[in-house]
Amino acid sequence: MTGQPADETLSALPQLGEREMETTLRPSRLSEFIGQPRVREQLELVLESARRRGVPPDHVLLSGPPGLGKTSLAMIVAAELDASIRITSGPALERAGDLAAMLSNLAEGDVLFIDEIHRIARPAEEMLYLAMEDFRVDVVVGKGPGATSIPLEIAPFTLVGATTRSGALTGPLRDRFGFTGQMEFYADHELDQVVRRSAKILDIEIDAEGSAEIARRSRGTPRIANRLLRRVRDYAEVRVDGRVTLEVARAALAVYDVDELGLDRLDRAVLSALVHSFGGGPVGVATLAVAVGEEPTTVEEVCEPYLVRAGMLARTPRGRVATASAWEHLGLRPPSRPDQAGPTLFD
Numbered sequence: 067m068t069g070q071p072a073d074e075t076l077s078a079l080p081q082l083g084e085r086e087m088e089t090t091l092r093p094s095r096l097s098e099f100i101g102q103p104r105v106r107e108q109l110e111l112v113l114e115s116a117r118r119r120g121v122p123p124d125h126v127l128l129s130g131p132p133g134l135g136k137t138s139l140a141m142i143v144a145a146e147l148d149a150s151i152r153i154t155s156g157p158a159l160e161r162a163g164d165l166a167a168m169l170s171n172l173a174e175g176d177v178l179f180i181d182e183i184h185r186i187a188r189p190a191e192e193m194l195y196l197a198m199e200d201f202r203v204d205v206v207v208g209k210g211p212g213a214t215s216i217p218l219e220i221a222p223f224t225l226v227g228a229t230t231r232s233g234a235l236t237g238p239l240r241d242r243f244g245f246t247g248q249m250e251f252y253a254d255h256e257l258d259q260v261v262r263r264s265a266k267i268l269d270i271e272i273d274a275e276g277s278a279e280i281a282r283r284s285r286g287t288p289r290i291a292n293r294l295l296r297r298v299r300d301y302a303e304v305r306v307d308g309r310v311t312l313e314v315a316r317a318a319l320a321v322y323d324v325d326e327l328g329l330d331r332l333d334r335a336v337l338s339a340l341v342h343s344f345g346g347g348p349v350g351v352a353t354l355a356v357a358v359g360e361e362p363t364t365v366e367e368v369c370e371p372y373l374v375r376a377g378m379l380a381r382t383p384r385g386r387v388a389t390a391s392a393w394e395h396l397g398l399r400p401p402s403r404p405d406q407a408g409p410t411l412f413d
């Protein structure tokens with residue numbers, strides 16, 4: 067299970083009550099969706115072709131770290147198809163009966179969104195195979211030798227699955243998706259657009275340098291960009307005249323302990339443990355997680371993807387290794403060979 071990292075300001079996971087705010091800021095059409103050019107173009111083709119043929123599109127799998135816009139894209143798929151969307155999640159589908167009820171309520175062309183689909187229980191997953199392939203479910207009635215299976219037709223629908231761990235999906239489930247969109251971290255200029263768009267919606271006055279600064283420290287993640295914008299807005303309203311400039315953004319982000327690269331406390335704890343306790347690695351993720359007091363999945367799914375992308379951590383067959391930039395970011399001199407020597411503080 068993915069837990070909540072220690073530092074909430076920079077967590078890519080949604081905070082309590084944040085979903086409502088996210089709804090206001092969610093792009094509702096593909097044309098409004100910033101970044102992810104590859105996934106957007108591919109999805110556009112899948113949807114347009116289905117529209118022209120008058121059939122529901124292939125099932126869609128969206129994969130990538132939290133907060134990159136998978137839920138937003140699922141909603142956009144429904145909007146672009148002029149279809150209704152039903153939303154559920156893997157952990158909510160504990161029994162096959164839960165899924166059967168959901169499937170049998172779908173109308174033709176509906177979109178069914180299953181978040182965290184890798185966490186779906188086995189019996190429900192097996193039911194999903196048939197539903198995805200033949201738009202049919204087999205409902206088992208009774209128990210033991212007298213149990214009978216009754217086939218039930220369901221309306222043709224499109225499944226959109228989201229996962230932070232496509233590797234954890236079973237082969238048969240993965241094979242049933244006609245399209246997989248791999249979501250990538252956003253570039254700074256894309257997050258800059260996200261920040262400016264959100265500022266406009268929330269009626270926040272922000273200049274170009276202010277929004278660029280927030281974007282740069284948002285760990286490639288729109289959810290974090292939107293959250294930092296709100297925190298900087300609070301600071302701007304309370305301490306200055308409400309306008310967000312470079313100086314205001316910097317001062318506000320310092321208050322919230324957001325570092326130059328946007329690393330949060332958990333990221334820094336992981337790097338620090340790696341360097342101080344394990345001499346830079348290699349060390350297994352389970353050991354590293356214990357050292358920072360987190361679940362291995364949190365370290366693996368929430369923290370590591372960005373550290374890898376930022377060039378600070380490498381995943382090797384022997385374990386996690388801190389790169390030279392990680393040592394430098396902590397103000398330490400990297401060892402001449404990564405497996406040598408302990409930390410040396412700069413003067």
Ligand SMILES: Nc1ncnc2c1ncn2[C@@H]1O[C@H](COP(=O)(O)OP(=O)(O)OP(=O)(O)O)[C@@H](O)[C@H]1O
Pocket residue numbers: 078079080087088089091092093098099100101131132133134135136137138139228260288289292
């Ligand atoms: N491309 C984008 N353009 C503008 N805003 C975006 C974009 N992607 C995401 N956002 C914003 O980021 C927030 C989080 O997005 P979303 O909930 O879709 O992410 P997610 O990948 O589904 O995350 P999780 O899996 O943790 O729910 C939303 O409020 C949305 O406004």
